[in-house]
Amino acid sequence: MNFKGRDIISIKDFSKAEIEYLLDYTKKMIPYANGEKHTNVLKEKILCSLFFEPSTRTRLSFESAMNRLGGRVIGFAEPSATSQKKGENLADTIRMADSYSDAIVIRHPQEGAARLAAEFAKAPVLNAGDGAGQHPTQCLLDLFTILMEKKKIKGNNVVLLGDLKYGRTVHSLAYALSMFKADLTFVSPESLKMPKEVINECKELGVEPTSTTSLEKAIKEADVLYVTRIQKERFPDAEEYNRVVGSYKVDATLLKQAKEDLIVMHPLPRVMEIDPEVDKTTHALYFKQAFNGVPVRMALLSLVFGGKKL
Amino acid sequence: MKELKVTPIKDGTVIDHITPGRALKVLRILKIPESTSSVVSVAMNVSGKMGKKDIVKVENRELDPKELDKIALIAPKATINIIRDYEVIKKHKVVLPDEVIGIAKCSNPTCISNAREPVESRFHVIGKDPPRIKCYYCEREPEDITEGII
Numbered sequence: 001m002n003f004k005g006r007d008i009i010s011i012k013d014f015s016k017a018e019i020e021y022l023l024d025y026t027k028k029m030i031p032y033a034n035g036e037k038h039t040n041v042l043k044e045k046i047l048c049s050l051f052f053e054p055s056t057r058t059r060l061s062f063e064s065a066m067n068r069l070g071g072r073v074i075g076f077a078e079p080s081a082t083s084q085k086k087g088e089n090l091a092d093t094i095r096m097a098d099s100y101s102d103a104i105v106i107r108h109p110q111e112g113a114a115r116l117a118a119e120f121a122k123a124p125v126l127n128a129g130d131g132a133g134q135h136p137t138q139c140l141l142d143l144f145t146i147l148m149e150k151k152k153i154k155g156n157n158v159v160l161l162g163d164l165k166y167g168r169t170v171h172s173l174a175y176a177l178s179m180f181k182a183d184l185t186f187v188s189p190e191s192l193k194m195p196k197e198v199i200n201e202c203k204e205l206g207v208e209p210t211s212t213t214s215l216e217k218a219i220k221e222a223d224v225l226y227v228t229r230i231q232k233e234r235f236p237d238a239e240e241y242n243r244v245v246g247s248y249k250v251d252a253t254l255l256k257q258a259k260e261d262l263i264v265m266h267p268l269p270r271v272m273e274i275d276p277e278v279d280k281t282t283h284a285l286y287f288k289q290a291f292n293g294v295p296v297r298m299a300l301l302s303l304v305f306g307g308k309k310l
Numbered sequence: 311m312k313e314l315k316v317t318p319i320k321d322g323t324v325i326d327h328i329t330p331g332r333a334l335k336v337l338r339i340l341k342i343p344e345s346t347s348s349v350v351s352v353a354m355n356v357s358g359k360m361g362k363k364d365i366v367k368v369e370n371r372e373l374d375p376k377e378l379d380k381i382a383l384i385a386p387k388a389t390i391n392i393i394r395d396y397e398v399i400k401k402h403k404v405v406l407p408d409e410v411i412g413i414a415k416c417s418n419p420t421c422i423s424n425a426r427e428p429v430e431s432r433f434h435v436i437g438k439d440p441p442r443i444k445c446y447y448c449e450r451e452p453e454d455i456t457e458g459i460i
Contacts, residue, residue: 012449089428111448111450116429
């Protein structure tokens with residue numbers, strides 16, 4: 001399978017076989033991601049990291065991934081000190097980044113920004129989140145986490161909880177989980193329901209998701225509970241946000257009703273949707289999930305640079 | 311051509327069987343009148359064998375039928391008739407291409423294609439009957455295709 005020079009824009013650009021290959025390749029990266037082993041396979045390569053929107057995990061794990069592979073990183077963590085502030089368009093910024101580096105990772109507040117970047121760059125572009133659009137590396141690390149913990153993805157009852165309307169991770173994840181034939185349950189307030197478009201995509205892939213507003217009902221049968229934050233920044237008006245924030249809370253009392261081997265995941269940051277007391281339980285997987293961002297991004301970077309032997 | 315209520319043309323192009331009410335949008339897609347000085351006549355809600363339809367006639371200009379395929383987005387049943395000396399010498403039923411570029415604006419206000427970037431709008435055609443499109447950039451599917459016509 002050849003990923004050399006390929007842009008990583010949307011999970012929908014990948015076949016199931018390609019995702020399986022990527023997830024398998026990621027396993028090999030774990031000892032390098034946690035510092036047990038060392039490699040310089042990307043020595044002399046420069047990754048340009050363009051973050052037009054705030055990020056902690058995605059940016060740091062991309063940087064860590066590139067460094068762990070022996071490569072170097074240039075870029076910015078917020079656009080206020082760049083020419084964008086002077087009115088430069090994205091296409092021009094990308095042309096520059098392309099000439100200064102061997103690969104580009106981009107996070108941008110507008111949907112489709114990474115796809116546009118890929119049009120203007122010769123170097124491979126990796127999408128680190130475009131507005132409410134795609135976030136393929138998050139999706140891959142979520143799949144990887146489920147695979148590592150549950151040994152398979154197919155047949156697991158995955159409950160997606162919270163902001164299913166604006167949350168970019170849940171849209172790609174619902175699609176990818178459907179490719180792998182997981183059972184899906186969508187739990188959200190009425191006003192933040194999963195868009196019809198996404199539900200139709202799941203159906204086209206042969207999965208019939210169940211939708212409910214009751215977490216209590218859904219938790220009992222869940223194998224994976226994927227919690228998302230109600231994202232204030234995606235709401236068109238504050239009134240709607242105030243109406244739904246705090247709709248659900250995952251705490252120890254709720255988890256008493258869950259299966260013993262339920263895993264709780266969250267793309268983070270969390271605000272109030274998971275009680276800190278859950279951190280101590282065996283259900284809490286979100287920090288391990290965040291770590292998995294490093295081996296997944298190492299696998300992607302390694303592969304887009306040709307997948308040389310470590 | 312005898313069934314038409316409007317006068318036949320001697321030479322030119324007749325776009326027939328346009329979805330009723332969409333003739334003006336078809337003209338907009340074809341950049342008419344900006345792109346031509348020919349006489350253009352439009353008939354709307356004309357009764358035909360298959361119900362109501364719109365018709366556009368462009369005199370003394372033979373439009374490239376293939377180039378007209380893009381109007382299939384809003385008029386999937388349209389036919390293109392090339393007329394010479396009152397006779398139909400070529401008839402073409404429009405076929406929606408796999409991709410439509412520069413004729414419809416993405417309905418997502420935060421799509422990068424709506425920003426000040428040097429790109430044209432671009433959609434993948436994901437369904438032909440009825441026509442369904444998805445933005446190449448933001449991957450959203452507009453609810454009403456006709457609204458986005460530039």
